[in-house]
Amino acid sequence: MDVGARxxxxxxLKGLSQRELAKRAGVTNSTISMIEKNSVSPSxxxxxxxxxxxxMSLVEFFSIDFEQETPVQVVYRxxxxxxxxxxxxxxxLIGKAHPSRSIAFLDETYPxxxxxGDEMLNHDGxxxxxxxxxxxxxxxxxxxxxxxxxxxxxFESNRPHRFRNPYEHPARLISATTPANF
Amino acid sequence: MDVGARxxxxxxLKGLSQRELAKRAGVTNSTISMIEKNSVSPSxxxxxxxxxxxxMSLVEFFSIDFEQETPVQVVYRxxxxxxxxxxxxxxxLIGKAHPSRSIAFLDETYPxxxxxGDEMLNHDGxxxxxxxxxxxxxxxxxxxxxxxxxxxxxFESNRPHRFRNPYEHPARLISATTPANF
DNA sequence: TCGCTGTGTTGTAAATAATGAACACTGTTG
DNA sequence: CAACAGTGTTCATTATTTACAACACAGCGA
Numbered sequence: 473m474d475v476g477a478r479x480x481x482x483x484x485l486k487g488l489s490q491r492e493l494a495k496r497a498g499v500t501n502s503t504i505s506m507i508e509k510n511s512v513s514p515s516x517x518x519x520x521x522x523x524x525x526x527x528m529s530l531v532e533f534f535s536i537d538f539e540q541e542t543p544v545q546v547v548y549r550x551x552x553x554x555x556x557x558x559x560x561x562x563x564x565l566i567g568k569a570h571p572s573r574s575i576a577f578l579d580e581t582y583p584x585x586x587x588x589g590d591e592m593l594n595h596d597g598x599x600x601x602x603x604x605x606x607x608x609x610x611x612x613x614x615x616x617x618x619x620x621x622x623x624x625x626x627f628e629s630n631r632p633h634r635f636r637n638p639y640e641h642p643a644r645l646i647s648a649t650t651p652a653n654f
Numbered sequence: 655m656d657v658g659a660r661x662x663x664x665x666x667l668k669g670l671s672q673r674e675l676a677k678r679a680g681v682t683n684s685t686i687s688m689i690e691k692n693s694v695s696p697s698x699x700x701x702x703x704x705x706x707x708x709x710m711s712l713v714e715f716f717s718i719d720f721e722q723e724t725p726v727q728v729v730y731r732x733x734x735x736x737x738x739x740x741x742x743x744x745x746x747l748i749g750k751a752h753p754s755r756s757i758a759f760l761d762e763t764y765p766x767x768x769x770x771g772d773e774m775l776n777h778d779g780x781x782x783x784x785x786x787x788x789x790x791x792x793x794x795x796x797x798x799x800x801x802x803x804x805x806x807x808x809f810e811s812n813r814p815h816r817f818r819n820p821y822e823h824p825a826r827l828i829s830a831t832t833p834a835n836f
Numbered sequence: 837t838c839g840c841t842g843t844g845t846t847g848t849a850a851a852t853a854a855t856g857a858a859c860a861c862t863g864t865t866g
Numbered sequence: 867c868a869a870c871a872g873t874g875t876t877c878a879t880t881a882t883t884t885a886c887a888a889c890a891c892a893g894c895g896a
Contacts, residue, residue, distance in 0.1 A: 567808030
C-alpha cells in the first residue's frame with residue numbers, strides 16, 4: 473500500500489478534510505493533496521509534520537494494517553501445523569490461516585546434534601518459550617544455560633541467541649515470538 | 655532519536671560504509687552523508703531506496719530500539735514461575751523479572767471440572783496456545799472445539815472465549831498472549 | 837616517502853517537493 | 867436561483883533535496 477493511499481485512508485478514518493488536517497499539521501492543503509495523489513514523495517520531516525496533525529507516529533503510520541478480515545480458522549490439529557523447518561530443527565507454526573499474525577507460536581523439535589547457529593538479530597521484539605521434553609542448551613549474549621523439561625526463558629530478540637542440542641535425546645520446545653517474523 | 659543517527663547506527667551495525675550502502679541502494683554517497691548529518695530530511699522514497707540496500711523496511715527502521723537493555727533474567731526454572739492462578743485453573747507466568755513484557759507466556763493447568771468462565775474481553779491483541787497434555791474444550795465466538803494433546807489455537811483476543819475441562823484428567827496448556835495484560 | 841585505496845565531507849548544478857493562489861465541483865441556505 | 871462554505875485539484879514560484887565531482891584525511895604496502 474502506497475504512502476498516498478495510506479494517508480488518505482487514515483485521514484478519512486479520522487474524519488478530517490485535507491484542509492482541516494493541513495491546518496492542524498501546519499502545512500498547506502495542496503501538500504496533503506499532492507501526497508495523497510502520490511504526485512510527490514514527502515520528506516520525512518514533512519510527513520512527520522503532517523502526521524502530527526492526526527496525531528500519529530511514523531511507526532504507527534507504516535504499521536497500520538487495513539486488512540481486518542475475520543480469521544476463519546481457530547483450532548489447528550496436530551497434523552495441520554505448517555512446517556517451516558530449516559535444517560535439522562523441526563519448526564511447526566500455529567495459526568497458518570491467520571493473515572497478519574503478531575505472534576509466531578511454534579512447536580519446535582531439536583534432534584540430537586542440532587543447532588540454530590549464531591543469529592545476530594537487530595529488530596525489536598521479544599521471545600519466550602518452555603521446554604516440554606528433553607534437554608536443550610540456550611545461549612543468550614555470553615551466557616550459556618541448560619534447560620531441563622519444564623524450564624523456560626524470556627529475552628529480547630535483539631540479543632544474540634542460539635539453541636543447541638548436544639545431548640542424546642530430542643528436545644521439544646514450545647515458543648512464542650513477537651512481532652512475528654514469519 | 656533522529657533519522658540521521660538512526661541510519662548511521664543501523665549502517666554501522668551492518669558493517670557498511672556510506673559508499674557501500676549507497677552503491678547497494680542506488681544513491682550517491684553524499685546523500686547518505688547528508689542524511690546522517692541531518693543536513694537534509696530525506697523524502698520517503700529516498701529513505702526507502704536507501705533502506706532497500708540494507709535491506710530494511712520503513713517500519714523496521716523506525717521501530718528499532720537501540721536502548722541497551724539492562725541484563726535481566728533469561729532462564730526461569732520450573733519452580734521459579736510466578737503463580738497467577740485465579741480459581742481452580744493454575745496459571746504460571748514465565749519471565750517475572752522482565753520489566754515491560756509484550757508477551758504473556760503461560761503454563762496453564764486445568765483440573766477436571768475447571769472453567770475460565772465466559773470472558774468478554776475488549777482489549778486488542780492475539781493469543782495462541784498448544785495443548786501438551788489431556789483434553790480441553792475451547793469456545794471462541796459461537797464455536798466449540800475439543801482440543802486433544804498436540805492441538806493448538808490462534809485467535810483475536812477480543813473475540814469472546816472460554817476454556818473448560820469437563821473431562822476426567824487434568825489438561826496442560828502452554829499459551830502466549832500479546833500484548834501482555836498482566 | 838610515494839602511491840593507492842578506503843573513509844566521510846563538502847561545493848555547485850540539476851531534480852524534486854512545498855507553498856500560495858487560483859480553479860472546478862458539491863451541497864446548503866436564504 | 868444566487869451566494870456561500872465546504873470539498874479536492876492544479877499551476878507557477880520558492881524552497882529543499884539530490885547527484886556529480888572534487889576535496890581532505892587515514893591506513894597500508896611497495
